[in-house]
Every structure is written in C-alpha cells, then in structure tokens.
Amino acid sequence: MTSAHTAARVAAPTGYPERAAVAEFFTAQAGELDRGGCDVRPGLRFLGELGLLGLGAPDNAGDELATMLLVVEDVAASCMSSGFSLWAQRMVVEYLARGATGPELDGELAALRDGSRIGVTAMAPAMKHVAGLEPVPVIAERTADGVRLDGPIRWASNLFDDALVVVPARFADGGGLIAVLRIDDPGVTVHDAPELLALGGTRSSSATLTGVEVPAEHVLSEDLTGFVRSVRPTFLLVQSAFCAGLAGASRRCSAELLDGLNAEFGADFAELATDHDSVRARLFDFARAPHRPSAADLLRLRLDAARVAGAATRLESAVTGGRGYVATSATSRRLREAAFLPIQAPTEGQLRWELSRSA
Ligand SMILES: Cc1cc2nc3c(=O)[nH]c(=O)nc-3n(C[C@H](O)[C@H](O)[C@H](O)COP(=O)(O)OP(=O)(O)OC[C@H]3O[C@@H](n4cnc5c(N)ncnc54)[C@H](O)[C@@H]3O)c2cc1C
Structure with a gap:
C-alpha cells in the first residue's frame, strides 16, 4: 500500500469547534450501543444539533467535505456503529441536496441535516448495477403521477420507523431511477433485524416493497x-x-x-x-x-x-x-x-x- 501521498503528506483539517464534545459523547456510549442497550439515533440527533450532519453537501460545498470526513473519522474512532450510521445519514443528505427537489423534499433535507429525520441509503445494488455486476432488484412501473415500486431491499441500515429511504429501481424495459420513500409508506415491510456480529445498534435489516406508490416529485433522478x-x-x-x-x-x-x-x-x-x-x-x-x-x-x-x-x-x-x-x-x-x-x-x-x- 504505497503512494506518493505517503511522502507528500496532505494535512487533515485542523479540527472543528465541537471536536472534544463529539469524542466524549461517542466514547461514552460505545459500549452500551455495542451491547444493544441503545441505538444510533441520539448520536445522529446530537451531531444534527451541532450542525455536523451535512458539511460539504453536495460535492464539497463550502469546501467543507474534508471537515465532514474528520467528523466521520472521529465518530468511528469512538464508535464504529455510529460512524457507519453517520455515513448513511450523510449520504442521504448528499442525494437530496443533489437531486431535483420540491418543497416537501426540501423540508426533508432540512430535517435530515438537523437529525430529526433519519436517512437510509439502500444504494448497494446501484453500485453493483453501474459496475455491470447485477441489475438492481426493485422494479418500477409508471403510474399516472409517478412510479410504483416492487422488490426487495436485501440490506440497509438506519431502518427506524419513520426513516426516509433512498432506493434505486429499474423499469422492466430498461432505464432506471432513484426514488425517495418513507418506511411508513403503505407497501413497505421492514423485516425483523437479525442478530449481528457487531453494529447491532444500527437497525440493519432487509425490507420488501410491495406496490409502493412514489409521486414524481420524489424521484430524484431517472439517470441511475x-x-x-x-x-x-x-x-x-x-x-x-x-x-x-x-x-x-x-x-x-x-x-x-x-x-x-x-x-x-x-x-x-x-x-x-x-x-x-x-x-x-x-x-x-x-x-x-x-x-x-x-x-x-x-x-x-x-x-x-x-x-x-x-x-x-x-x-x-x-x-x-x-x-x-x-x-x-x-x-x-x-x-x-x-x-x-x-x-x-x-x-x-x-x-x-x-x-x-x-x-
Ligand atoms: C450489517 C449490514 C449493514 C448494511 N447496511 C447497508 C446499507 O445501509 N446500505 C446498503 O446499501 N447496503 C447495506 N448493506 C449491504 C452491504 O453493503 C453489502 O451489499 C452486502 O453486505 C453484501 O453482501 P451480500 O450477501 O449481498 O453479498 P453479495 O454482494 O451477494 O456477494 C456475496 C459473494 O458473492 C460474490 N459476488 C458478488 N456479486 C457477484 C457476481 N455478480 N458474480 C460472482 N460473484 C459475486 C461476492 O464477492 C461475495 O463473495 C449492509 C450489510 C450488512 C451486513
């Protein structure tokens, strides 16, 4: 694992004002979270209140992505479960900050940034799809005012009761899209979370979408x-x-x-x-x-x-x-x-x- 960067060190950001408080908060709860005594939501809320959930979104906005990465590093150093959930939250902020949005999704984006809404990124199949490994499993059908989704989410984290989910889907005759839905939408079934080796506080499990109606303004992109x-x-x-x-x-x-x-x-x-x-x-x-x-x-x-x-x-x-x-x-x-x-x-x-x- 060698790189020119080893010799030419690039400095990490010097810090952010709440750094000590972040380390203290996540170190204090790491053991209990690992043992299943609590989940990752209070940590996300804490970071949201500090304004640390959406730094640099989208695309290094305000030149703040490096500071965001430092926050993620700090959280994961104390508690990897929280660091992983923070990744999911930050990615959903990224998706909404980048995709076309209307007033409703603008409100959701603000709630994601302040931690009052939890975000789920069910995008692993999209990564495989784009790499040419396997098509995404959720099938979309056009309706009068949007799309209807059917299919499995095989794994996702942060699957809390009213979380916002970003999921890829494809039309049977080709083409794909990125949709936003809510766990409490009709037709969304979240399955019981299995016991895991670690990350038990991240509410990681699977879900099934059965005839989930998504209005056109909740389709972030039709260019998967x-x-x-x-x-x-x-x-x-x-x-x-x-x-x-x-x-x-x-x-x-x-x-x-x-x-x-x-x-x-x-x-x-x-x-x-x-x-x-x-x-x-x-x-x-x-x-x-x-x-x-x-x-x-x-x-x-x-x-x-x-x-x-x-x-x-x-x-x-x-x-x-x-x-x-x-x-x-x-x-x-x-x-x-x-x-x-x-x-x-x-x-x-x-x-x-x-x-x-x-x-
Ligand atoms: C605790 C937990 C939390 C998770 N949270 C999220 C989340 O929040 N969001 C999200 O999107 N995903 C999430 N995932 C899913 C994760 O990102 C991976 O997609 C998943 O773990 C891959 O496991 P799999 O069984 O689906 O493996 P697969 O991808 O099916 O791979 C199984 C094996 O087959 C091989 N393989 C894969 N594809 C092919 C192919 N086309 N041909 C031949 N061999 C192949 C792989 O190398 C591997 O050895 C989570 C998973 C876990 C366990």
Missing part, C-alpha cells in the same frame, strides 16, 4: 448511472473516513503497548502507521476536489482503508492479549466492527474486480 457516478466520490470518501477512524483508534491503542515482548511487533506497527498515514493523506487530499481523482484511485483508497482497519484491529488484539478478548472490551468490539468492512458495498470482492478491470 449518472446519479451513481455523481455521488460515488463522496460515497467512497465517507466510507474510507470511517475505516480510517477505526484504524486510528486501534493504532493509538497499539502504540501504547509496544514494549517488552511486544517489541516484536515494531515492524508491523511501522508498516501499519505508514499505510494509515497514506490512507489519511489521500482521503483529505481527494476531499478538496472529489471529482478530480480517477475512479480507480477512489476505489483503491476505499480498499486500502478497509484493509488498514482490518490490520490495525488485528495488531491491537495481538498486543493487548487476553483482556482484549473479553467480549465487552473495546479491542474485541473493534475487531468485530472491522469484520464488516470487507462485506460492505462496494465489497472487497467488487473493489478487487473493478480495480483488476481498470488496470
């Missing part, structure tokens, strides 16, 4: 491919930010434990530090002009970020020893959280596949 390409840099950068945050937490923990027998891990730690620095340098560089890096550079960053988080949590586990294997420890929580990263869309399989074709 164009829409996905336009949001993909932010999508990948925010994902890379929560990977970098998780890696950073494990790195800081390991750095304290490298003496005695653990001096054996010195070279591993040095390699990890180099890789993590490289990820962060690219992350904050790309954030300043998200459409400038090539698709391959963004995919490589996302792959490297997930890998460095996996490596960092494994090293933390090795140098922490038995107390890190206690189920309630932060070390074991981070190990379980990192196990999610290779299977989050774009999955490690998809990233490798796309990169092998862009070489």
Whole structure:
C-alpha cells in the first residue's frame, strides 16, 4: 500500500469547534450501543444539533467535505456503529441536496441535516448495477403521477420507523431511477433485524416493497448511472473516513503497548502507521476536489482503508492479549466492527474486480 501521498503528506483539517464534545459523547456510549442497550439515533440527533450532519453537501460545498470526513473519522474512532450510521445519514443528505427537489423534499433535507429525520441509503445494488455486476432488484412501473415500486431491499441500515429511504429501481424495459420513500409508506415491510456480529445498534435489516406508490416529485433522478457516478466520490470518501477512524483508534491503542515482548511487533506497527498515514493523506487530499481523482484511485483508497482497519484491529488484539478478548472490551468490539468492512458495498470482492478491470 504505497503512494506518493505517503511522502507528500496532505494535512487533515485542523479540527472543528465541537471536536472534544463529539469524542466524549461517542466514547461514552460505545459500549452500551455495542451491547444493544441503545441505538444510533441520539448520536445522529446530537451531531444534527451541532450542525455536523451535512458539511460539504453536495460535492464539497463550502469546501467543507474534508471537515465532514474528520467528523466521520472521529465518530468511528469512538464508535464504529455510529460512524457507519453517520455515513448513511450523510449520504442521504448528499442525494437530496443533489437531486431535483420540491418543497416537501426540501423540508426533508432540512430535517435530515438537523437529525430529526433519519436517512437510509439502500444504494448497494446501484453500485453493483453501474459496475455491470447485477441489475438492481426493485422494479418500477409508471403510474399516472409517478412510479410504483416492487422488490426487495436485501440490506440497509438506519431502518427506524419513520426513516426516509433512498432506493434505486429499474423499469422492466430498461432505464432506471432513484426514488425517495418513507418506511411508513403503505407497501413497505421492514423485516425483523437479525442478530449481528457487531453494529447491532444500527437497525440493519432487509425490507420488501410491495406496490409502493412514489409521486414524481420524489424521484430524484431517472439517470441511475449518472446519479451513481455523481455521488460515488463522496460515497467512497465517507466510507474510507470511517475505516480510517477505526484504524486510528486501534493504532493509538497499539502504540501504547509496544514494549517488552511486544517489541516484536515494531515492524508491523511501522508498516501499519505508514499505510494509515497514506490512507489519511489521500482521503483529505481527494476531499478538496472529489471529482478530480480517477475512479480507480477512489476505489483503491476505499480498499486500502478497509484493509488498514482490518490490520490495525488485528495488531491491537495481538498486543493487548487476553483482556482484549473479553467480549465487552473495546479491542474485541473493534475487531468485530472491522469484520464488516470487507462485506460492505462496494465489497472487497467488487473493489478487487473493478480495480483488476481498470488496470
Ligand atoms: C450489517 C449490514 C449493514 C448494511 N447496511 C447497508 C446499507 O445501509 N446500505 C446498503 O446499501 N447496503 C447495506 N448493506 C449491504 C452491504 O453493503 C453489502 O451489499 C452486502 O453486505 C453484501 O453482501 P451480500 O450477501 O449481498 O453479498 P453479495 O454482494 O451477494 O456477494 C456475496 C459473494 O458473492 C460474490 N459476488 C458478488 N456479486 C457477484 C457476481 N455478480 N458474480 C460472482 N460473484 C459475486 C461476492 O464477492 C461475495 O463473495 C449492509 C450489510 C450488512 C451486513
């Protein structure tokens, strides 16, 4: 994992005024959230009240995407469940800020930004669709005033009672669209959430759409491919930010434990530090002009970020020893959280596949 960015470090933003409060809030609730004692909604509401949910949306607006990534990194370093839900929320802000909206969706966008409305991004199938791997499973049919949707949402997070969902669909005779609906719309069935290895507080599950009526003004775009390409840099950068945050937490923990027998891990730690620095340098560089890096550079960053988080949590586990294997420890929580990263869309399989074709 080498890059010119390793040598030419690009500085992360210096911070934001509420940084200490953010770290304190999410560190305090991480254990309870992991054990299922609460969910991610209070954290999103807290960030919304601080005005930190929509920084840089859309497309690095106000030159604030780098600060948004720093917020995501900080939250994920304390609590990856919250960092992941924040990604979902921030992406739904991005979709609405970019898509054509009327007064109703403008109101929803304001509520998403202040955390009073929770956002669901059911866009993993759109990523596969645009990569040419598999068509999106939800089928759209035109009606007098919009479209009717039928089909499965196989996985999505933040599936809370009145959340706003952004979902891709396709017409049987070709063409696609991006639609906005609400979990409490007639025809939306959310299935019981399965027990997960981690991220249990994110209300991640599946749903079925049966004859869901979507008015024309809730169709964000009828250019599925164009829409996905336009949001993909932010999508990948925010994902890379929560990977970098998780890696950073494990790195800081390991750095304290490298003496005695653990001096054996010195070279591993040095390699990890180099890789993590490289990820962060690219992350904050790309954030300043998200459409400038090539698709391959963004995919490589996302792959490297997930890998460095996996490596960092494994090293933390090795140098922490038995107390890190206690189920309630932060070390074991981070190990379980990192196990999610290779299977989050774009999955490690998809990233490798796309990169092998862009070489
Ligand atoms: C806890 C959790 C939360 C999630 N939250 C969200 C969310 O908020 N939003 C969202 O959009 N998604 C979400 N997802 C879905 C996630 O992003 C991935 O899409 C999903 O985990 C991929 O798992 P899958 O079983 O669908 O795998 P698949 O994509 O079906 O892949 C299964 C295996 O088949 C391989 N494979 C995939 N496609 C092909 C192909 N065409 N040909 C051959 N092999 C192939 C893969 O490499 C993999 O090994 C979530 C998933 C989980 C587990």
